[in-house]
Amino acid sequence: MKRFNxxxxxxxxxxxxxxxxxxxxxxxxxxxxxxxxxxxxAMTGLILMASNFTSSILQPVFGYVSDRKTxxxxxxxxxxxxxxxxxxxxxxxxxxxxxxxxxVSGLGVASYHPEGYKTAYFFTGERAATGMxxxxxxxxxxFSLGPILAMYIVNYYGFSALPVxxxxxxxxxxxxxxxxxxxxxxxxxxEKRSKLDAVKVPITVYVSLGMVILxxxxxxxxxxxxVTYIPFYxxxxxxxxxxFAGKLVFTFLFCGAVGTLIGAPIADRFGHRxxxxxxMLLSTITLPVMFIxxxxxxxxxFVVLGAQGxxxxxxxSVTIVMAQRLLPSKLGIASGLMVGFAxxxxxxxxTILGFVADRFGVPAAxxxxxxxxxxxxxxxxxxxxxx
Numbered sequence: 241m242k243r244f245n246x247x248x249x250x251x252x253x254x255x256x257x258x259x260x261x262x263x264x265x266x267x268x269x270x271x272x273x274x275x276x277x278x279x280x281x282a283m284t285g286l287i288l289m290a291s292n293f294t295s296s297i298l299q300p301v302f303g304y305v306s307d308r309k310t311x312x313x314x315x316x317x318x319x320x321x322x323x324x325x326x327x328x329x330x331x332x333x334x335x336x337x338x339x340x341x342x343x344v345s346g347l348g349v350a351s352y353h354p355e356g357y358k359t360a361y362f363f364t365g366e367r368a369a370t371g372m373x374x375x376x377x378x379x380x381x382x383f384s385l386g387p388i389l390a391m392y393i394v395n396y397y398g399f400s401a402l403p404v405x406x407x408x409x410x411x412x413x414x415x416x417x418x419x420x421x422x423x424x425x426x427x428x429x430x431e432k433r434s435k436l437d438a439v440k441v442p443i444t445v446y447v448s449l450g451m452v453i454l455x456x457x458x459x460x461x462x463x464x465x466x467v468t469y470i471p472f473y474x475x476x477x478x479x480x481x482x483x484f485a486g487k488l489v490f491t492f493l494f495c496g497a498v499g500t501l502i503g504a505p506i507a508d509r510f511g512h513r514x515x516x517x518x519x520m521l522l523s524t525i526t527l528p529v530m531f532i533x534x535x536x537x538x539x540x541x542f543v544v545l546g547a548q549g550x551x552x553x554x555x556x557s558v559t560i561v562m563a564q565r566l567l568p569s570k571l572g573i574a575s576g577l578m579v580g581f582a583x584x585x586x587x588x589x590x591t592i593l594g595f596v597a598d599r600f601g602v603p604a605a606x607x608x609x610x611x612x613x614x615x616x617x618x619x620x621x622x623x624x625x626x627x
Contacts, residue, residue, distance in 0.1 A: 244365030246374075251419055252315075252360050253378030258412040259319050259352045260379040262326040262345050264386025264493065265405070266291055267468040268486055269329065271475050272399055277335050281472070281602075285594025288468060290339050292588055294346030299580020303354035303572035312359070312424040314351040316413035321348025323409025330402035350580060353379075357575035359423060361564055368561045369512065373504035376557035377497050384493030387467070391486030441567065444624070449566050449574075451623045453582040455516060456559050458616035460586030462523070463552060465609045466492060466545075468590050469602060477602045488545060495546035496553030503554030511627045512562050513620070516555050520617035523552045527610050552613065562625060 270284045279287075305311065325345025332338045356375065364371025393401050416423070467489055474485040507515035530544045560578045567574040597605040 243363070244371060245363040248363045248419070248422055249360060249371065249374045251415060251423070252356055252363075253375045255315060255319055255352065255412050255416055256356055256375060256378035257382035257385070258408045259322045259349055260382030261386040261389060261405070261408060262322045263291070263295055263349050264383035264467070265326065265390035266342070266345075266386075267464075268387035268390045268471055268489065269394065269399075269402070270468070271471055271482070272394060273329070273338060276399075277338075279335070281594045281597045282591070283335070285591040287338060287342055288464075288594075289588055289591045291342045291346045292464075292583075292590075294343045295349035296346075296580045296583050297585065297588075298347070298350045299354050300573055300576035302351050303358070303570075303574070303576025303580070306355050306358055306572035306576075307570050310424060311355060312420060314355045315359075315423070316416045318348045318350075318352030318355075319409045319413040319416070321345065322352070323348070323406040327403040327406040330400050353579045354572045354576040357560060357564075357579060358571040361571055361575075367505070367508045368565070369504040369508045369558050372561050373500050373557040376560065377500045380493065380497030380500050380553060380556060383467075384490050384497055387471075387493070388486045388490040391483055395483050441569075445566050448624050449563060449577070451619060452559055452562050452566075452625070453577060453585075455520070455616045455619050455623070456578060456582035457586040457589075458612045458619065459520070459523075459552060459555065459559075460583040461589040462527070462586075462609050462612040462616075463496070464583075464586060464590050465593050465605070465612070466548075469593060469597070469606050469609075470545075472597070472602050473606060488541065491542050492545045492549040493553075494549070496549035496556070499550035499552075499554035500556045502550070504557050507555075507558040512558050513623055513625045513627065515558055516562075516623070517617065517620040519551055519555045520613050520620050523548065523613035524617055526551060527613060531607060531610075566625075 267288065270287065273279065273287065274281075274284050302314065306314070322345050325341045325343070325348060328341050329338060332341060357372075360372060360375035361368075364375075389405065390402070393405060397404075470488050470492070471482070471485040474488065475482050503515060503519070526544070526548050530541065530548065560575060563574040563578045564571055593605040593608065596608055
């Protein structure tokens with residue numbers, strides 16, 4: 241039986257925070273890379289697509305390997321790879337090397353997540369969504385801290401100072417190694433039991449899992465689209481301060497982390513499926529508010545983006561638990577599909593937004609994001625899932 245272990249969850253959550261700093265910081269530095277190499281919006285979208293493909297879509301591969309054999313070493317090595325690849329972007333002399341470094345960093349992110357979510361599962365106790373939210377919120381915080389941290393370094397010390405951002409990865413990987421025995425024991429026990437209790441998964445389970453994946457694709461497309469095009473909108477289109485744009489992204493993602501913590505206990509109490517439906521519906525209603533002229537340039541924008549982040553991202557840990565309950569014997573694959581494939585596929589949609597921005601302008605790319613939560617809500621109405 242699973243037992244709640246706060247200490248291990250906090251260690252894993254800290255690693256989640258650190259590894260996602262680098263994933264979250266990439267969109268924030270794209271305007272600087274764009275100016276340095278004279279890139280088009282479509283080319284910056286290609287950089288982001290390379291990041292999302294390696295860091296997200298490849299996660300099920302790592303999850304598959306993780307389900308076959310305990311690979312706790314992926315936690316510290318993933319942290320180091322993610323930090324190293326991102327930090328060296330400041331020294332890249334060419335566009336192709338930028339893509340290579342983004343791939344290295346992305347693979348580090350991809351290797352940490354399935355192993356991390358699978359491991360966290362055994363320390364969440366009976367209230368799975370609530371326990372998983374403690375691990376998930378680390379990633380949400382890291383994703384929100386990434387842009388503001390990168391903007392702070394670049395704004396005050398210059399783009400050449402970016403390598404200092406590798407320090408959290410080095411320190412956190414050392415912490416994970418120091419606690420490796422406590423972290424890996426329940427995972428090894430589960431691996432032994434899974435080999436003895438292997439059962440065939442009904443096709444209806446895969447259908448339900450597919451619906452959850454599509455919902456997460458819509459959610460992540462909206463989330464990553466906002467994170468990517470808010471800096472472009474305020475830096476390139478409105479010629480505003482990069483630091484102001486970073487604060488907007490931070491507000492959106494930080495409130496998303498808060499929403500993850502608040503939403504998980506509610507989902508555990510009232511039902512995971514119902515909570516997902518409510519989140520998608522409310523996101524559909526609130527997202528267009530940010531485009532009202534009176535909101536776009538004032539302090540009220542921070543309130544609107546904060547509310548949108550809290551509502552939209554609140555289902556993050558809930559959808560992961562739903563996938564893990566649908567595939568309890570394949571936790572690594574379930575986690576990789578949700579955190580990796582589904583979110584990464586949504587991220588690829590940002591490349592489409594790049595083409596929209598090149599042809600119709602950055603505002604048009606932002607406006608088109610509004611339809612995505614609505615699509616997620618309609619999909620949630622078709623979802624078959626028993627809490």
